[in-house]
Amino acid sequence: MTAVASRAARPPARRRRDRGVDPIPAWQWVVGVLVAVYLVLPALIVIPMSFDGGLTFQFPPTKPSFIQYVRFFTDPVWLGSLGNSFLVAALASLLATTVGTAAAIGLHQLTGRLARFVRTLLMISIVTPAIVIAVAVYISFLQWHLVGTLLGYVVAHAAIGVPFVLVSVTSALGGFDPRLLRASASLGASPWRTFLRVTAPLIARGIVTGAIFAFVTSFDEVVIALFLRSPLFQTMPVQMYNSVTAEIDPTISASATLVVVSVTLVILIPQLARLRRRRPEEAR
Amino acid sequence: MTDTTARTAPAGTPESEAGQPAERRGTQIRLSAVTKDFGLAAPAVDEVSLTIEPGEFMTLLGPSGSGKTTTLNLIAGFETLTSGTIEIDGHDIGRLPPHKRELGMLFQNYALFPHLTVAQNVAYPLRERRVPKAEIAARVAEVLELVQLTGRDHNHPTQLSGGQQQRVALARAIVFHPKALLLDEPLSALDRNLRGALQSEIRRIHREVGSTFVFVTHDQEEAMNLSDRIALFNQGRIEQLGSPEQLYDAPDTLFAARFLGDSNVFELEGGVTGDTTRWEDRAWRVDAATVSRRSGVAERAAVVVRPENLGLVADEKDVPSGANWVRARVRDQEFMGSYRTLQLALGGQERPGRARVSTSDASFAVGDPVVAWWRPERQRIVAA
């Protein structure tokens, strides 16, 4: 508790047992566990499969081995696609975070019909079927000569990442006191400096959350990537798709495992960082 | 008048800013026909002209919605002028964005940065101005001593009480030697005792730094307590401008008389022109010195008497000669600690009024008929 109290930037988070609410009923535990298992199940099958030494898919694994990982990490096609995916996801996330954060801050200060309209416009890609977006992107990118280029992937993936950033930054702004902006201005800080020194630190959690979602969305996006693929530039999900449709290549289970693990890591990093940050203050 | 004390830095701390004495003296702020129209029925600020002198403690006082905050925000640059000009030391600042105006500001809700410590909050304006690190440390320590918060440097704002938070905000707003300090009801979120303590603190700091203060409040006691001069706002205009004494002793309008302090008000049928006037069946003397110079007095006037200037006797024969008087009835009484207030019903109209008597004076009980009297030079004739 001392660690929590000394953080002080926010009121200390209260634990469930402190609040004295009723205990969680048993049926909620049952439902919760069932849902969790259902969600984790694919990973529970794919990960063991990736440690099988056979030439076809085997579950449960019969000959435990690392051969698929060896194949993955020695094959320039797989490695290249992994690198491409990281590059695209990182750049798309950066772009989506910049645009989404700026839009969230701008729209936060506006009310009325125009603001609502723009907000809906930016959110539309969340409800549009992926194939519709993919076709639209493909047709327009053909004209703009962006098909198969890094820029094309980044722009298209950033567009579908923006809504996640918009939502998470908007909710972070809900707890932000706009009077701090005036205080900062009265102390001599320009609007840009105020953003860097006041707004950004206070809504950092929303920005980071949005960036992670945008990254993950791009990293495992396959439909648009299929349309944009070229022999020279493929992302990993596309390479995985190729490997099952064109040939039966069990290396895919290793790559799938890598995707699951890296996405999980990306989501866990901020949580771990938060735990770590708490430690040094505890020592004080 | 505060200029002689303005240069004294807190004892023991070296003066790090020897180069710029002019800034610490405060600056002149001049508003000329300043108007702000939000497109409502009436402008929020309506042709306000006001010159705030260097080093002056000026209070903008007035009821809710009278345009005080809007005026302050216009000076700070948070609102744009509809018309008129604002000058600081003769320079028009109407087009300058807030962060270039070099004006400190104190807010009702403190507006401290929650992610920064006390020391970092206070250092904020200095870091913006790229002051060297060592000097920042010295100036932060100096100003925290000035607001008596030494040793709380590493606390976060939420670990401080409301009064302490406002002191941090005060330290942060003066540490960069702003041209003037603007304060928008900085004490109204605090409880009564704390407010009193911080009032004297603010007065002391005004004396010590000697810069121009513009203070907004709707609390007349606070205004009288702190100010060199008060600008009394009413519906976007300045109703009256003057020292607390002038406003209390010589209000020009009924609004001013009612807003500052208690008063017994006798509204007249018409204006006051000669040396007598009538209220109901009574004829009263008028002392020319007590008549407000507002032109409205000739058309419609009121006689105002402060409760402490009202004497009570049982019979009209006991009224001193030359005094004005009126029959009244005691309606109720309040014990105020050091004195008692008798609530009166004045004259045939039973106008509500009040008089002050000593706690030991038990001559009048609730329901008693009394005669209330006052000297003509103690009344004030205002425009109604």
Ligand SMILES: Nc1ncnc2c1ncn2[C@@H]1O[C@H](COP(=O)(O)OP(=O)(O)OP(=O)(O)O)[C@@H](O)[C@H]1O
């Ligand atoms: N941003 C705004 N948009 C529209 N009207 C406004 C705005 N700010 C203030 N007003 C109006 O201007 C008038 C003056 O408001 P202002 O806040 O200056 O009053 P005030 O004297 O500070 O009152 P209070 O003591 O309640 O703070 C009010 O009628 C208010 O409704």
Ligand SMILES: [Mg+2]
């Ligand atoms: Mg106000």
